[in-house]
Amino acid sequence: MTQSARWIRNFVDGEFAEPDGPGFPAIDPATGAEFARVHEAGRELVHRAVTGARAALHDGWADTPVGERTALLRRAADRIEARFEEFVAAEVADTGKPVTQARELDVARAVANFRTFADVIAAAGQESFVTDLPGGARALNYAVRKPLGVVAVIVPWNLPLLLLTWKVAPALGCGNAVVVKPSDQTPSTATLLAEVLAEAGLPAGAYNVVHGFGADSAGQFLTEHPGIDGVTFTGSTATGTQVMRTVAPRVRPVSFELGGKNAAIVFEDADLEETLAGLTRSVFANTGQVCLCTERVYVQRAVFDDLAAGLVERARELRLGDPLAEGTTTGPLISQEHRRKVLDYLALAEQAGAKTLTGGGIPELGPQLDGGSWLEPTLWTGLTNKDRPVREEIFGPVAALIPFDTEDEAIALANDTEYGLASSIWTEDLRRGHRVAQAMHVGMSWVNTWFLRDLRSPFGGMGLSGIGREGGASSLHFYTEPTNVCVRL
Numbered sequence: 137m138t139q140s141a142r143w144i145r146n147f148v149d150g151e152f153a154e155p156d157g158p159g160f161p162a163i164d165p166a167t168g169a170e171f172a173r174v175h176e177a178g179r180e181l182v183h184r185a186v187t188g189a190r191a192a193l194h195d196g197w198a199d200t201p202v203g204e205r206t207a208l209l210r211r212a213a214d215r216i217e218a219r220f221e222e223f224v225a226a227e228v229a230d231t232g233k234p235v236t237q238a239r240e241l242d243v244a245r246a247v248a249n250f251r252t253f254a255d256v257i258a259a260a261g262q263e264s265f266v267t268d269l270p271g272g273a274r275a276l277n278y279a280v281r282k283p284l285g286v287v288a289v290i291v292p293w294n295l296p297l298l299l300l301t302w303k304v305a306p307a308l309g310c311g312n313a314v315v316v317k318p319s320d321q322t323p324s325t326a327t328l329l330a331e332v333l334a335e336a337g338l339p340a341g342a343y344n345v346v347h348g349f350g351a352d353s354a355g356q357f358l359t360e361h362p363g364i365d366g367v368t369f370t371g372s373t374a375t376g377t378q379v380m381r382t383v384a385p386r387v388r389p390v391s392f393e394l395g396g397k398n399a400a401i402v403f404e405d406a407d408l409e410e411t412l413a414g415l416t417r418s419v420f421a422n423t424g425q426v427c428l429c430t431e432r433v434y435v436q437r438a439v440f441d442d443l444a445a446g447l448v449e450r451a452r453e454l455r456l457g458d459p460l461a462e463g464t465t466t467g468p469l470i471s472q473e474h475r476r477k478v479l480d481y482l483a484l485a486e487q488a489g490a491k492t493l494t495g496g497g498i499p500e501l502g503p504q505l506d507g508g509s510w511l512e513p514t515l516w517t518g519l520t521n522k523d524r525p526v527r528e529e530i531f532g533p534v535a536a537l538i539p540f541d542t543e544d545e546a547i548a549l550a551n552d553t554e555y556g557l558a559s560s561i562w563t564e565d566l567r568r569g570h571r572v573a574q575a576m577h578v579g580m581s582w583v584n585t586w587f588l589r590d591l592r593s594p595f596g597g598m599g600l601s602g603i604g605r606e607g608g609a610s611s612l613h614f615y616t617e618p619t620n621v622c623v624r625l
């Protein structure tokens with residue numbers, strides 16, 4: 137594979153650093169072709185990023201009036217809109233996802249993230265209390281919130297720009313400086329965002345991007361740096377525990393959005409067409425590479441066969457192909473390595489006695505695409521909660537369909553996991569919908585829908601799915617430190 141001429145660079149202390157090594161390849165997952173080289177940040181460049189971020193705080197960014205910070209967030213949203221198609225092209229190049237999804241979800245949400253947090257931060261008040269004391273005296277308690285400081289922002293490859301801006305918008309809006317470590321597999325949009333934030337007027341050093349890997353690379357150098365005041369991380373549970381170990385000696389606050397093994401529960405009274413449309417999204421969106429995706433579908437026995445047949449039909453209607461073609465609905469997995477992991481789970485399912493209703497293999501898409509990491513959307517029956525493909529996160533276009541009889545049995549099956557991120561409940565009996573949704577041991581539970589988001593609501597998971605919540609006021613609480621002042625009146 138010939139080495140590319142184009143570089144994807146680190147952005148440190150307000151400027152793009154000159155590459156000083158061979159870098160690593162940026163690969164298009166749709167074709168397997170290298171399209172650029174990425175400059176890997178070493179320990180020294182990460183150190184410069186962290187110290188530059190600290191300097192930006194002290195040079196005035198932390199004390200910038202709220203109105204100026206929220207105005208900057210709005211300018212950032214406007215600049216992303218102005219360069220919308222550049223962000224779409226960059227995201228598609230990195231991920232191979234269909235251009236329609238990149239437009240409608242990934243880049244659209246980046247704009248929404250900046251605008252939502254401009255609104256939330258502009259409207260945010262402070263907590264205060266008038267305290268009654270014996271004898272009629274009083275005291276005033278009020279909390280002032282100050283920026284956390286220099287925040288390490290570490291994000292994965294599945295929704296690169298959406299997840300990055302979900303963190304960077306509130307972090308900057310609260311007066312922090314950030315050092316971003318995008319996934320080595322998706323470096324492009326975090327780098328383009330550096331240009332856009334500079335255009336919006338963000339001071340040098342407030343937003344930095346360091347490219348590289350995890351252990352013994354930029355990710356580790358960043359999290360172990362003493363100048364980091366907190367870490368917001370989205371990624372696998374395994375990596376989250378490693379990050380937690382790294383920052384534990386300095387007791388740094390962490391906000392973790394980790395893996396999931398999400399369940400859907402379909403009751404016999406569910407609206408079949410609505411449920412099939414919802415499950416087709418929740419199982420196969422982004423080729424199953426969304427932390428919220430459904431990999432376990434529990435179906436009340438009376439409608440099991442109809443639901444299974446309908447979902448097989450929808451899966452077979454998905455169009456895998458050129459990400460830039462308007463009719464494409466489904467892209468490749470992120471890499472050959474990830475495809476091997478998902479294929480291993482397909483083999484485990486077969487060994488466990490699964491019946492593959494559809495998919496189960498590698499599609500033939502022609503010479504242009506056969507170098508990509510493509511996989512057929514796959515549905516199984518015949519598995520139980522004891523089988524590894526039903527217990528472990530696969531993070532691909534796959535789901536196990538499992539029958540149940542009673543509501544209590546469905547709740548027990550869905551909650552039989554160490555994860556706790558999301559669920560969806562499908563029923564026309566809304567009292568049951570509320571009841572079962574609340575009974576789920578998850579951070580987010582949807583009823584007759586999926587991935588419908590109000591960005592002011594708390595987002596995150598419990599158990600192996602994470603620590604803390606982000607979204608609306610939850611983000612402000614993570615990205616600021618309150619000082620409570622008590623004045624005897």
Ligand SMILES: NC(=O)c1ccc[n+]([C@@H]2O[C@H](COP(=O)([O-])OP(=O)(O)OC[C@H]3O[C@@H](n4cnc5c(N)ncnc54)[C@H](O)[C@@H]3O)[C@@H](O)[C@H]2O)c1
Nearest residue numbers: 291292293318319350351355356371372375393394395427
């Ligand atoms: N809960 C959520 O909101 C959410 C969202 C997206 C992805 N995920 C999870 O992420 C996983 C897939 O994404 P991924 O493969 O990029 O995850 P990953 O954990 O391998 O990597 C995530 C990020 O952490 C970095 N990293 C890896 N090791 C590190 C270390 N030792 N120190 C510091 N940084 C390190 C990676 O370079 C990447 O930028 C899946 O498990 C998925 O469930 C969760």
Ligand SMILES: O=C/C=C/C=C(\O)C(=O)O
Nearest residue numbers: 294302426427428589595
């Ligand atoms: O893959 C994980 C998706 C996370 C989504 C969000 O963080 C969000 O919708 O704000």
